[in-house]
Amino acid sequence: MSTLSEKDQMKKKVGEYAATFVQPGTVIGVGTGTTAYWMILALGAKVKEGFDIKAVPTSKQTEDLARAQGIPLTTLNDIEQLALTIDGADEVDPGWQLIKGGGGALLQEKMVAAASKRMLVIADEQKLVPALGRFPLPVEVIPFGYKQVYRKILALGCPSVTVRAAADGSPYITDHGNYILDCHFGVISDAASLGEALHDIPGVVEHGLFIGLATEVLVGYSDGRVGELKQ
Numbered sequence: 001m002s003t004l005s006e007k008d009q010m011k012k013k014v015g016e017y018a019a020t021f022v023q024p025g026t027v028i029g030v031g032t033g034t035t036a037y038w039m040i041l042a043l044g045a046k047v048k049e050g051f052d053i054k055a056v057p058t059s060k061q062t063e064d065l066a067r068a069q070g071i072p073l074t075t076l077n078d079i080e081q082l083a084l085t086i087d088g089a090d091e092v093d094p095g096w097q098l099i100k101g102g103g104g105a106l107l108q109e110k111m112v113a114a115a116s117k118r119m120l121v122i123a124d125e126q127k128l129v130p131a132l133g134r135f136p137l138p139v140e141v142i143p144f145g146y147k148q149v150y151r152k153i154l155a156l157g158c159p160s161v162t163v164r165a166a167a168d169g170s171p172y173i174t175d176h177g178n179y180i181l182d183c184h185f186g187v188i189s190d191a192a193s194l195g196e197a198l199h200d201i202p203g204v205v206e207h208g209l210f211i212g213l214a215t216e217v218l219v220g221y222s223d224g225r226v227g228e229l230k231q
């Protein structure tokens, strides 16, 4: 009997199915999180059978996992363009705008997605929302003077901002040495404008709004189906 929760089973199914979208001989971006985990395991199994790919990881965690699975790695500096990136999401709206960064890897994830011809999003059905904003928007900021950034985000109309904490209560540190501010905006009606306003704040490194990057979305449903969304 499987010990996975219903949610984890959805993540496993959609992650494993996503691995079938990868073409041999390509360089792909591999995402971060508990859904991408299953995709990386499935890719690792294919590589062990001789499947030829190279991967650019979106975090240290993914780099370690992919390496342990025997997946050959390369870097964003060593390639011009990736054929495909497969990554999870915290929220997906009907226009395929995303909130990402729940796992703290949004900076590298966005850079890898932006360098890819296609971005395949893998999500369980609970990630589909009518409008972004139920999930707090992660914003990566440099530690220097971060309280200034914090105040400027509140001044944009965000009712509550929290500094993401590590298990010991100290600020969570990203792979790139930064902090994450989790911004509880509530419903985000104009993600593009909000994204621009956040980028205009000195000290903001990147935010978790992914706009115009997703080209395909695969969804795992609680009844065991995996479906591809159509626009």
Ligand code: 5RP
Residues within 6 Å of the ligand: 031, 032, 033, 034, 035, 036, 087, 088, 089, 090, 099, 100, 101, 102, 103, 104, 105, 106, 109
């Ligand atoms: C990490 C991310 C993840 O893709 C996102 O948090 C979804 O994670 P999971 O698949 O574990 O639900 O953006 O920065």
